[in-house]
Amino acid sequence: MHRLILMRHAEAEARAPQGGGDIDRPLSARGRAEAAAMGRALAARGFKPDLALVSEATRTQQTWQQVRDTFGPVETQIIEHLYDADARTLRTEVEINEDTGGCVLVLAHNPGIHQLAVDYLVESAASVSVLEKFSGGFPTASCAIFSVDAAGRPSFEGWLTPSAL
Known part of the structure; x- marks a missing residue:
């Protein structure tokens, strides 16, 4: 892997459809627009992923659908344990897949x-x-972009937020 993009899902509805839980919350109209704009911004900067590791939550999958539309086919893995995962779990998944794309x-x-x-x-x-x-948080649909050296060490390359697009 020579580049790593960490992305938060776009803005979701406050509630899931009746009978659903937090995992089922869909994107809001604003969220769909944010995700599509972020996909265009990534593509314009040449940041096309070879592999996407996506939480199983509805809002993350819908965010990815909007972003992916900009790139065309990208290998995608929907991973159950990425839903509400802590940093350690996310890092482990990155390390498992560092030679994949x-x-x-x-x-x-x-x-x-x-x-x-x-x-x-x-x-x-x-x-x-x-x-x-990063002290103010990680807004919805934002991306932190890291270049990764031959030893697997990431270094900061960029920060994209919907409000800055």
Whole structure:
């Protein structure tokens, strides 16, 4: 893997359809627009994933559908244990798949996705100004982009948020 994209799902409805739980919450209209815009922004910057690791939640799968429409076919794995996963679980999944594709996208939830991004930033000795960007959280449909060296060490490459597009 030479690039890693950590993405949080787009904005979801506050409630699931009747009879559903949190895992069943669909994207809001704003969320669908955010996800599509983020897909276009990633593509415009040449960040096309070879592999997408996606939580089984409805909102993450719908986010990926919107993003994937920009890229065309991408190998996709829907992974049950990425739903509400902590940073350690997400990191393990990245490590398991680090030799699978040149660019890997992980699409999951807060707080895990945010914490993993911060962990990578701290480990790579990112500047204070970069760390401050992440101090306010990890907004919906945002992406933290890392280049990964031959030893598997990520270093910060970019931060895309819907409000900055």
